[in-house]
Amino acid sequence: MPEMPEVETVRRGLNSYVKGHEITHVEIRYNDLITGDVNQFIEFVTGATITDVGRRAKFLLIHLDNGYTIISHLRMEGKYRISADPNAIDKHSHAIFTLDNGQKMIYNDVRKFGRMQLWNTDDLKNNKSIQKLGPEPLSKEFTxxxxxxxxxxxxxxxxxxxxxxxxxxxxxxxxxxxxxxxxxxxxxxxxxxxxxxxxxxxxxxxxxxxxxxxxxxxxxxxxxxxxxxxxxxxxxxxxxxxxxxxxxxxxxxxxxxxxxxxxxxxxxxxxxxxx
Ligand SMILES: [Zn+2]
Structure with missing residues (x-):
């Protein structure tokens, strides 16, 4: 399982590729990846621009300009790849986000334990998974x-x-x-x-x-x-x-x-x- 530093590294990597880009198309190939309604997820995410990729503990927070955030947990084997190459997509690619520059943000997960959930950005602290987290190292609450x-x-x-x-x-x-x-x-x-x-x-x-x-x-x-x-x-x-x-x-x-x-x-x- 990736630990917090790995997730932070993924966050920084993602941010450098996707920040400021509009998501023009979303394909979910494994419905259980999404917690909640899959069609609603696709509807809300399509056409939104990624304003920033944040993190809380091991949760990646992909903030959108429409007031929603994709909460993404990699669990055991989840990975993001950024590529415009169609060959980068394989049978383990469960979510494919096409960006306005032709690049794709591809979520791969061999073991299918990872999850994504769409949540109101202003209400993130009340999300069940995030709410229960104690203070984390390098934060101002870690005293x-x-x-x-x-x-x-x-x-x-x-x-x-x-x-x-x-x-x-x-x-x-x-x-x-x-x-x-x-x-x-x-x-x-x-x-x-x-x-x-x-x-x-x-x-x-x-x-x-x-x-x-x-x-x-x-x-x-x-x-x-x-x-x-x-x-x-x-x-x-x-x-x-x-x-x-x-x-x-x-x-x-x-x-x-x-x-x-x-x-x-x-x-x-x-x-x-x-x-
Ligand atoms: Zn010793």
Whole structure:
């Protein structure tokens, strides 16, 4: 599943190609891609101009000049390609948006888990999926004051709490492991055992990780490719994720992989001890 930095990279890529362009034609080849009425979606989107591509956590927000926004979630394998080449369209292309410059914005999704929904732009914060999202790294709401109570009310493992998108959003499995390693916190530490300093570290390191990951175009642990077809290279700088059996870059102890809340979790048993 693409994580927030990958989605941000897709957002930037898309914006550079589609912003300011009118959508002259829409073809939906897989109706379940659209949450809500497909014909209405096509009717409202056709003829609208894309004013901007925004993002909230892992949701892409394709803003239109008619007061509506396409909320797009890539889920496991969703990808956008921009191309004028008819050969770019294949059996996994489920939505094809033709732009006024002849280019097509093609949504591909091998596993068909991705979804699109049309929503009133002024009312986005009341959309069910967006409403429940906690503050995300690099936003002005991502502060000690907002995060501390959200984290401390949980008696669960910190790994599970940080993955809970209603506590804070945007950090997925890869970056939670990286942040916990950097903060020297065992993933099974009970959330309400954390000190103020630990929480401050989590906030700071989450911001740093996201910034770094966005700058390098995200990771390509799965088959993620950005809107222009470039692969991200963040995986080269991961310290613990996927590194089981290799020495901890800090102390040399072998990185261990366990399951926490059903998710593969990587940590250093020497640097990260349970509190
Ligand atoms: Zn270590």
């Amino acid at each position: 000690f004051e907002t995060l501390k109570p959200r984290i401390m009310r949980h008696h669960k493992d910190i790994k599970i709490v940080l993955l809970d998108q209603s506590v804070m959003s945007g950090l997925g499995n890869i970056y939670v492991d990286e942040v916990l390693w950097k903060a020297k916190l065992h993933p099974e530490t009970t959330a309400n055992h954390l000190s103020d300093k630990d929480i401050q570290n989590i906030i700071e390191l989450s911001n740093q990780e996201m910034e770094k990951a966005i700058a390098s175009g995200g990771s390509t642990i799965r088959s993620y490719i950005d809107a222009s077809g470039h692969k991200g290279n963040m995986q080269n700088s991961l310290k613990v994720y996927g590194k089981e059996g290799t020495p901890c870059p800090r102390c040399g102890t072998e990185i261990v992989k366990i399951k926490v809340g059903g998710r593969g979790t990587h940590f250093c048993p020497h640097c990260q001890v349970i509190k």
